[in-house]
Amino acid sequence: MAGEKTRVAVHKFSSCDGCQLAFLNMGEALLTLFEQVDIVHFAEAGPVDPTAVVDISFVEGSLSTAADLQRIRAIRANSGFLVTIGACATAGGLQALRNVADQDDWVASVYATPDTISLLDKVTPINAQVKVDLEIHGCPVNTRQLTAALRSLLAGVTPVDEQDKLCLECKRRHHVCVMVTQGMPCMGPVTRTGCGALCPGVGRDCYGCYGAAENVNVSSLGGHFSTLQLDPAQTSHRLVSFNSADPAFSPGLAAGVKQND
Ligand code: SF4
Ligand code: SF4
The missing domain is CATH 3.40.50.700 (NADH:ubiquinone oxidoreductase-like, 20kDa subunit)
Structure with missing residues (x-):
């Protein structure tokens, strides 16, 4: 070039x-x-x-x-x-x-x-x-x-593929965790960064619009969401929205998200 x-x-x-x-x-x-x-x-x-x-x-x-x-x-x-x-x-x-x-x-x-x-x-x-x-x-x-x-x-350099989880970005910016402090069902633990943690920065939960981060554990997050009173359908809807053709957020996976008893 x-x-x-x-x-x-x-x-x-x-x-x-x-x-x-x-x-x-x-x-x-x-x-x-x-x-x-x-x-x-x-x-x-x-x-x-x-x-x-x-x-x-x-x-x-x-x-x-x-x-x-x-x-x-x-x-x-x-x-x-x-x-x-x-x-x-x-x-x-x-x-x-x-x-x-x-x-x-x-x-x-x-x-x-x-x-x-x-x-x-x-x-x-x-x-x-x-x-x-x-x-x-x-x-x-x-x-x-x-x-x-x-x-x-x-510049002839391979661009960086940002795959970190949003939680890392959120902590770097010193935002207060809305899941821990307010019990909001935040998607940050499975969502890739790139937005600058906009939603937690204004006191609301991430809804996953940047797609899956690397090595995510969706089942574990689903289990935690059940303790926040989300039923399986609600958890599935949070996964299957903007990025439903992403294998990590796929409908099949979302339907099988385990819920804690
Ligand atoms: S507010 Fe969300 S993104 Fe930020 S640390 Fe808590 S769970 Fe992670
Ligand atoms: S709907 Fe598609 S084109 Fe529109 S802002 Fe979202 S990703 Fe971009």
Whole structure:
């Protein structure tokens, strides 16, 4: 990537566009970025060239249709390095909740002409269909995460994959633990850091939007939640939300979460 400007594309699949906003929220840093990169496709911001060959592609959203499959394969072929951003792209997002529901009912309740919709049997994250070089988790991802990854890539360094549990970040920031002091069912012990422990910082429990951390013990957390008066269904709902296609937070696992007697 030395010499000429690095060519970058930002693509979108099924998603709310929220993660792409983390680029636009860079503010003045975006101007500096333009000195090093040439953003050739970023429909939300202006440039449109979806078939451009680029050094780095950032991909938001999950895969829902046959057309999505064709498009992501073309993007993979046109990209030197492919980065997925956000819970939709890395772990299915809210769209993947239809994998655990009656799909026909859902489609009929959302679309006026359901017969015109051509859906895959399951919503999948991007890495289920093509090789992904880096995953940046969160719903939404933030500007700090994107900036850190881009800086590393532009310097030829492998970006850091943040897998620590949120509890570590929470303690580094000296937040009072809302689970210990207030009995809130905080997802911090199984959720990866990256958000800066925003929720515990304002006195509320983490609800797991950054997905699973490394080596999590979901069953143990479920057991503790039962002592906080959460029934199995409530615990499952906390796991199967933004990241239901993440194996560590999968519906099957959530359904089998053990509860203490
Ligand atoms: S991860 Fe969250 S913020 Fe990002 S596109 Fe999906 S729903 Fe939107
Ligand atoms: S508030 Fe949540 S994230 Fe913070 S230490 Fe307690 S359980 Fe962990």
